[in-house]
Amino acid sequence: GESVGLHLPTLSVQEGDNSIINCAYSNSASDYFIWYKQESGKGPQFIIDIRSNMDKRQGQRVTVLLNKTVKHLSLQIAATQPGDSAVYFCAEKEGGKLIFGQGTELSVKP
Amino acid sequence: EAQVTQNPRYLITVTGKKLTVTCSQNMNHEYMSWYRQDPGLGLRQIYYSMNVEVTDKGDVPEGYKVSRKEKRNFPLILESPSPNQTSLYFCASSSGTLQKRHFGPGTRLTVT
Numbered sequence: 001g002e003s004v005g006l007h008l009p010t011l012s013v014q015e016g017d018n019s020i021i022n023c024a025y026s027n028s029a030s031d032y033f034i035w036y037k038q039e040s041g042k043g044p045q046f047i048i049d050i051r052s053n054m055d056k057r058q059g060q061r062v063t064v065l066l067n068k069t070v071k072h073l074s075l076q077i078a079a080t081q082p083g084d085s086a087v088y089f090c091a092e093k094e095g096g097k098l099i100f101g102q103g104t105e106l107s108v109k110p
Numbered sequence: 111e112a113q114v115t116q117n118p119r120y121l122i123t124v125t126g127k128k129l130t131v132t133c134s135q136n137m138n139h140e141y142m143s144w145y146r147q148d149p150g151l152g153l154r155q156i157y158y159s160m161n162v163e164v165t166d167k168g169d170v171p172e173g174y175k176v177s178r179k180e181k182r183n184f185p186l187i188l189e190s191p192s193p194n195q196t197s198l199y200f201c202a203s204s205s206g207t208l209q210k211r212h213f214g215p216g217t218r219l220t221v222t
Contacts, residue, residue: 034210043114043200043213044153089153096160097168098143098211102152 008087010105019077021104023090028071032093035064035075038103039086047075047088082108112137114214116201122220123191131186131217133201141204142184143168143211144176146197153200159184191221 013019025033031052036044050057050064050073057064063076073090087103114135123129135142143158145168155168159178173195175187184203188195198218202211 036213041216043202043216044211045213046210049210091153096141096158096166097155099155099169100145100153102150 008103008105010107012107012109013080015080015082015108015110017080019075019080019084019106021075021077021088021106023073023075023101023104025071025073025090025092025101026099027092027094028068030092030094030099033064033066033073034091034093034098035062035073036089036091036100037084037086038089044089077106080106080108082110084108112212114201114203114212116199116214116217118217119215120218122222124222125192126190129188129191129219131188131199131201131219133184133186133214134182135184135201135203135212136182137203137205137212138181139203139205139212140181141206141209141211142178143202144174144184144186145200145202146170146195147200147216148197156186156199191219193221195219196221 034049035047038044048059048064055066061078065074085108087105089103090101091098117132140161144156145153147153154170156174157176159165201214204211
């Protein structure tokens with residue numbers, strides 16, 4: 001999950017396994033959440049979003065789950081591939097701003 | 111191709127020498143914003159703009175200025191850069207605040 005510190009949380013998975021990346025958000029009034037993927041040397045890339053009136057949303061190989069009771073967001077990646085290796089950020093919308101978590105580094109072992 | 115472009119991509123400068131990082135998007139997006147990314151601190155918003163001539167402070171606006179005279183451009187201005195502004199900067203745009211942000215490729219700034 002997301003945490004404060006100089007080192008990113010890391011998650012290492014075997015190719016083909018499912019990955020679950022967790023994120024705790026801070027503002028119970030946030031109404032929109034996004035997951036981004038950032039590969040080395042590139043800008044963040046949108047993966048999937050979810051509004052607060054939903055608790056689950058599915059995309060291609062990805063699912064986002066939202067638990068507003070405990071202010072928790074998760075990203076599930078099915079059949080993880082080497083190309084999924086990256087840093088993953090959750091972000092919550094507060095007014096006109098997006099507040100990002102610090103990110104989790106996903107490493108996929110062949 | 112829909113994209114956000116930033117220039118320069120890399121810049122090394124000295125303390126106090128004014129600089130501008132340009133950002134341009136070709137998607138006719140109303141919303142644009144600037145972020146800085148630092149190890150251990152993640153992405154933090156500097157300024158954002160909901161439309162032409164409308165700008166607001168983000169979480170870390172000190173030492174920065176922006177302008178939004180045209181819809182497609184949102185330059186970031188450092189009037190007197192200092193070493194603590196050494197960072198990786200990203201510009202982003204979206205069609206609204208509740209829409210996915212398209213990020214530029216980043217500008218790596220070093221202030222000595």
